[in-house]
Amino acid sequence: MKIRTFIPALLAASLAAVGGGFALVMPRLIVSGSPERSLAILRKQAALIQKAYAVIVRDQEQALDRLTRNPFPKTAQDQFALFKSLNLDGETEGVALYGSDKNIRLWFGRVVNLEPLLAGNPPPLTPSFRPKQILVRDPASSVLSLVVRLDSGAVLVIHRLLAFSPEFRSAYVDEYGFLSARLRRNATVDFWDFRENLLDYERLFSGNRDEFIGTPRLPEEAPSILLFPLRTAEGRITATVSLRPPSTAANRRAVRDMLAFFSLASLALALLLAMIAGLVEWRALRQRRPEAVIASMLGLIVFRAVFFPLARLEPASSSPLFSPDQAGFLSWADLTGSPMEIFLTALTLFGLAAGLTHLFAGRLKRPGFARAALLLPPFLLSACVWVIEKTAVHSNISLLRFEPSAPFLLLHASILLFSGAALWPALAIFRTAFEHRKGSAVPVAAYAAGSGLVLFLLGPADELSSAALALGLGLAAAWAAGIFPR
Numbered sequence: 461m462k463i464r465t466f467i468p469a470l471l472a473a474s475l476a477a478v479g480g481g482f483a484l485v486m487p488r489l490i491v492s493g494s495p496e497r498s499l500a501i502l503r504k505q506a507a508l509i510q511k512a513y514a515v516i517v518r519d520q521e522q523a524l525d526r527l528t529r530n531p532f533p534k535t536a537q538d539q540f541a542l543f544k545s546l547n548l549d550g551e552t553e554g555v556a557l558y559g560s561d562k563n564i565r566l567w568f569g570r571v572v573n574l575e576p577l578l579a580g581n582p583p584p585l586t587p588s589f590r591p592k593q594i595l596v597r598d599p600a601s602s603v604l605s606l607v608v609r610l611d612s613g614a615v616l617v618i619h620r621l622l623a624f625s626p627e628f629r630s631a632y633v634d635e636y637g638f639l640s641a642r643l644r645r646n647a648t649v650d651f652w653d654f655r656e657n658l659l660d661y662e663r664l665f666s667g668n669r670d671e672f673i674g675t676p677r678l679p680e681e682a683p684s685i686l687l688f689p690l691r692t693a694e695g696r697i698t699a700t701v702s703l704r705p706p707s708t709a710a711n712r713r714a715v716r717d718m719l720a721f722f723s724l725a726s727l728a729l730a731l732l733l734a735m736i737a738g739l740v741e742w743r744a745l746r747q748r749r750p751e752a753v754i755a756s757m758l759g760l761i762v763f764r765a766v767f768f769p770l771a772r773l774e775p776a777s778s779s780p781l782f783s784p785d786q787a788g789f790l791s792w793a794d795l796t797g798s799p800m801e802i803f804l805t806a807l808t809l810f811g812l813a814a815g816l817t818h819l820f821a822g823r824l825k826r827p828g829f830a831r832a833a834l835l836l837p838p839f840l841l842s843a844c845v846w847v848i849e850k851t852a853v854h855s856n857i858s859l860l861r862f863e864p865s866a867p868f869l870l871l872h873a874s875i876l877l878f879s880g881a882a883l884w885p886a887l888a889i890f891r892t893a894f895e896h897r898k899g900s901a902v903p904v905a906a907y908a909a910g911s912g913l914v915l916f917l918l919g920p921a922d923e924l925s926s927a928a929l930a931l932g933l934g935l936a937a938a939w940a941a942g943i944f945p946r
Contacts, residue, residue, distance in 0.1 A: 465737040472730035479723030486719060487712035498705045499673070502686040506671070509643055509701055513690045516638060517593065520606045520618050521693070523548075524591055527555070527618075532610055536566055543568035552621040552636070560613035571619050572596050572603050578615065584655055587615045593692035594654035595699070600627055602651035604698065622699070623651060641778035646710075648702040658697050665689055717773045724770040731763040750819055757815040764808040768793075771801060786867045787855035799867040799874075802851060806877035813881040817888045837886035844882035848875055 523546050533539045543555050543566070554569030562578040574596070577585040585594070587609040596603050606618040624636040637644055652658055664672055665688075674685035690699040706714070735756060776782045781800040788797045795805045852859055857868050859875075 465740055466734060469730045469733035469737055472726050472733055476723045476726035476730055479719050479726055483716050483719035483723055487716040499686070502703045502705060503671075505643065505647070505703055506686060506688050506701070509639060509647065510688075510690065512639060512643065513699075516604065516620055516622070517693055520593070520604070520620055521591070523555070523618050524606055524608060524616075527616060528608070528610075532612070532614075532616075539566055540568065552638075554619040556617045556619070558615040558617070562615070565614070569619070570621055571617070572598070572601075572605065574605070574607075574615075574617060593694065593696070593698075595622070595651055595692075597651055597653040600625060602699075604692075623649065646704050646706050648704075649699055650702070651699045652697060654696070654698075661689065661697055661700060714774070718775060721770060721773045721775040724766055724773075728763060728766045728770065731759055731766065735759050735763070753815045753818055757812055760808055760811040764804050767801065767804055771798065780865075780867055781870070785856060787851065787857060787871055789850045789854040796847075796850070799870045803870040803874045803877070806874040806881070809881040810877040810884070813884050817885045821888065821892075833889045833892075837882075837889060840882040840886060844878050847878050851875065 526546060527542060533542055539557060546555065548554065548569045550569040552570060554567060554571035556567040556571040556574070557565050558574070558578060559565045562575060562583075564573060564575055574585065577583065577596070578587070585607065587607050589609050589611075591606055591608040593604065593606050596605055601621060602623040604620045604622050608616050610616055620638075621636065622638045626635070637649065639647065639649070670688055672685075672687040674687070686703040688701055688703075689697045690701065691697055738752075738756065738759075770776055771782050780786050782798045784798050787799045787802065790796075791805075794801070796802045851871060851874065855871060857863065857865070857871060859868070859871060862868070
């Protein structure tokens with residue numbers, strides 16, 4: 461065995477040890493900064509928030525320009541094709557068309573029904589030929605809408621979701637905000653409907669250069685708050701943002717989480733590199749010796765276990781790979797709480813299934829043990845179908861439409877690994893159980909019928925799906941029994 465093959469794994473393990481040491485020591489060295497420095501940091505963050513909001517306002521104006529630069533189509537088919545040409549994100553953006561009778565006629569993407577605002581006597585909202593940006597709130601969401609009246613009397617509205625806070629909190633229904641997790645870490649954003657009276661805020665900001673600085677309790681302390689507005693292109697306030705300087709304890713916790721994340725990620729990388737080096741170098745593994753297989757299985761279990769604390773640290777939890785709102789469902793020890801955790805669990809199960817199949821390969825050659833093992837494939841397939849159904853149902857990603865995103869690819873890889881974890885031992889059992897019944901179709905047909913009954917009773921799917929799964933098991937058994945030519 462060549463030691464140099466394991467050098468990358470040793471380096472990664474060294475980085476993990478260094479990161480862990482810094483995570484224990486560095487946070488204690490952080491002290492609070494000067495008030496001037498804290499205020500400068502808050503103002504820099506405020507500028508980034510205003511820039512992010514200005515991008516949304518500009519995108520809406522550009523979308524409206526694309527819709528109105530040419531004569532607006534008259535038919536619904538052409539209008540819908542024009543809406544689709546905007547390439548809007550259907551989760552957060554949308555466009556709607558209202559007729560001259562103030563009733564909605566056509567929409568695409570995520571929209572808000574403005575019929576109650578356009579009706580009434582007098583109506584709360586009166587569209588004009590000049591575009592008007594407003595913010596509309598409901599109990600769960602805040603939407604920025606750009607409203608314009610067309611020459612035909614119809615009303616065109618472009619929507620952009622700014623915030624979503626579900627009324628019923630759940631780990632698998634995530635809140636949404638247009639700001640990144642880094643920008644909203646110490647920020648509180650209050651959205652204001654266009655019908656609300658904000659005269660007091662206008663007076664507050666008019667004499668303070670559009671900001672208000674809270675007075676600290678002591679001169680040496682940082683300002684207690686930095687309050688500033690977000691405005692539309694017409695200058696109307698749509699939201700107020702409160703920034704509070706993070707406490708020393710919060711800064712220490714953030715540094716500790718970042719260093720702990722680096723340490724655990726390096727440890728996971730070291731384990732992965734060690735397993736790859738083992739596959740390349742270990743003669744015992746290439747000879748399939750039991751101790752080498754057991755060592756690989758234990759390494760895979762430890763690799764999966766590292767991600768339990770890692771997934772709960774802020775750098776990971778803010779990533780879509782570890783976000784339950786992308787995909788995730790309840791399971792023992794929360795093994796399937798996000799796309800990455802689903803993939804890691806599937807990878808671990810596949811490795812364990814392959815390892816256990818090898819360890820029990822000798823016992824499978826015994827006729828009695830092999831016949832008893834035939835009870836296992838229907839249960840494995842039922843569990844596999846159950847997990848795949850859970851993954852598909854509790855996913856906010858369309859698994860049937862290709863998306864070049866990491867969560868989409870991870871979920872499809874997970875489905876393949878779950879399937880492999882069920883099929884690998886099943887095929888090994890079939891090869892040994894039907895080896896002495898070459899060319900005999902009767903036991904294969906009986907096994908397929910029995911598997912169908914077990915699958916139907918377990919209920920992983922409907923009757924037709926259970927029959928299809930039983931047929932698949934029967935075909936695999938027939939292939940192992942040599943009924944089909946190889």
